[in-house]
Amino acid sequence: MNPRNVGEIEDADGVGTCGNPVCGDLMTFYIKIHPQTDDLDKARISEIRFKTFGCGAAIAVASMASEMAKGKSLSEVAAMSRDDVANMLDGLPPIKMHCSNIGVQAIQEAVKDYLQQIGRDDLARRIKGCPKKEH
Amino acid sequence: MRNKERRVYLDNNATTPTDPRIIEKMLPYFHEISANPSSIHRAGRQARDAVEEAREKLSRLVNCRTEETYFTSGGTEADNMAIKGTVFAQNERNKIITSEIEHHAVLTTCEYMTKFGYEIIKVPVDKHGIVDLDFLSRSVDEKTLLVSIMHANNEVGTIEPVNEIARIAHRHGAIFHTDAVQTVGKIPIDIDDLEIDMLSLSGHKFYGPKGIGALIVRRGTRFDPLHHGGHHERNKRAGTENVPGIVGLGKACEIAVTEITGEEKRLQVLRDNLWAGITKDIKEVLLNGHPEKRLAGTLNLSVRYIEGESMLLNLDMQGICASSGSACTSGSLEASHVLLAMGVPHDLAHGSLRFSMGRFNRDEDIDYVIKVFPEIVRKLRAISPLYKNNLSKH
Numbered sequence: 001m002n003p004r005n006v007g008e009i010e011d012a013d014g015v016g017t018c019g020n021p022v023c024g025d026l027m028t029f030y031i032k033i034h035p036q037t038d039d040l041d042k043a044r045i046s047e048i049r050f051k052t053f054g055c056g057a058a059i060a061v062a063s064m065a066s067e068m069a070k071g072k073s074l075s076e077v078a079a080m081s082r083d084d085v086a087n088m089l090d091g092l093p094p095i096k097m098h099c100s101n102i103g104v105q106a107i108q109e110a111v112k113d114y115l116q117q118i119g120r121d122d123l124a125r126r127i128k129g130c131p132k133k134e135h
Numbered sequence: 136m137r138n139k140e141r142r143v144y145l146d147n148n149a150t151t152p153t154d155p156r157i158i159e160k161m162l163p164y165f166h167e168i169s170a171n172p173s174s175i176h177r178a179g180r181q182a183r184d185a186v187e188e189a190r191e192k193l194s195r196l197v198n199c200r201t202e203e204t205y206f207t208s209g210g211t212e213a214d215n216m217a218i219k220g221t222v223f224a225q226n227e228r229n230k231i232i233t234s235e236i237e238h239h240a241v242l243t244t245c246e247y248m249t250k251f252g253y254e255i256i257k258v259p260v261d262k263h264g265i266v267d268l269d270f271l272s273r274s275v276d277e278k279t280l281l282v283s284i285m286h287a288n289n290e291v292g293t294i295e296p297v298n299e300i301a302r303i304a305h306r307h308g309a310i311f312h313t314d315a316v317q318t319v320g321k322i323p324i325d326i327d328d329l330e331i332d333m334l335s336l337s338g339h340k341f342y343g344p345k346g347i348g349a350l351i352v353r354r355g356t357r358f359d360p361l362h363h364g365g366h367h368e369r370n371k372r373a374g375t376e377n378v379p380g381i382v383g384l385g386k387a388c389e390i391a392v393t394e395i396t397g398e399e400k401r402l403q404v405l406r407d408n409l410w411a412g413i414t415k416d417i418k419e420v421l422l423n424g425h426p427e428k429r430l431a432g433t434l435n436l437s438v439r440y441i442e443g444e445s446m447l448l449n450l451d452m453q454g455i456c457a458s459s460g461s462a463c464t465s466g467s468l469e470a471s472h473v474l475l476a477m478g479v480p481h482d483l484a485h486g487s488l489r490f491s492m493g494r495f496n497r498d499e500d501i502d503y504v505i506k507v508f509p510e511i512v513r514k515l516r517a518i519s520p521l522y523k524n525n526l527s528k529h
Contacts, residue, residue, distance in 0.1 A: 001452070003518065006517075024442060024462040025442075026521065027520070051519060052520065053520055058445075059518070
């Protein structure tokens, strides 16, 4: 088990967390944005790190989602879905799809956090982020 | 990274490896002595003798009469037979009392009985997993048909005060059934002393083969069969006897009678050494289960800030077999109902791990776990967001 991009970014431009320990899975993503603009097609994720409390599937999901989001523009990240991650992992057991497959949403939360910090709440609202009901 | 050579099996509460002495005893009954025990020819009589010899060995282990034993396909069938069998045999009483920490073989069967108009009451447990006897006393009444509470819990190993439970049940004429799948062959059981009416047991939990178990039913306890058909097991369990399985169960009982006391002491030393070794190197590990009234081979613990299944996967890569009460391992989205009933918080229930030791474990197995486990915990804590949060508080 060698997950990629594990860790934190101290001066992150955005931080996003999805899940909770009651559900059994919790993920926090840290992102750096370059260039720092509110143009979603130009701003890209230049660096990404995560930490996770969760089962083996959750760790795999977080690692894969971080690899997939790295270098992508924010509009591309906004269009990513949990199915993309599951497909890249060659599928996940059905029971893991709901609880463990929250990597994409957590990265989108980090993007929302970035947009809010630069004063673009309007753009942040359009990005999905964490599922409403997590359990 | 991976250790493919080493295998340390510490999941004996799930199932035990069959003792080679038992396999040897079973083998002739697959081919040489393979007749039907119901046949009257000599070969059939040989098979019948083997079944009856096994029955005597089983009776000796739990101190019952041979005519009080009914061979089943295992613990689950025995539990079903006890609960449904007593329900089907009467129509005066409509209440069944069980506990919140039962095995699903009992819980799900009891819940099913609500379909037939039965009221099910689940007695809560304290933080160590001991059933609330006051709650039980208040719940049992003249409408109570059956009290079904396990002898020892499979997840945490806590041993229940079954004799006191039996007395409370009997005060109002209720039948007392106990799922003793985790205790038969591991701790001495005398169903007379304990005043047990019905007891379920399973062969593969104490070094016998899978697919064989038994229900012990005290004389005078009314129950109907689940399986109807031939006259097997005195009309209470139709179907040709699983002769090799029964012979294996008998041998398992015979070995247990002679080895039970020494083995209990030996396992307790292994278990306590494992706990001491783990807590010496890893901070913030909590014990689940009763500190003393607990199965000698069961160690259930929660490691703060990390999740059980990811620990299991990492242990597995080092060749160590254990289990967890995490939702991820249950096939459902819920953490262990046993740990939650004991008041263990969700994150700690997800972070639980059970090591269960048995006859074939040695000191080296424990030393090996103590050697590799701290590094696994360190690695998983390093990637846990909960661990970071904790450090920033200090």
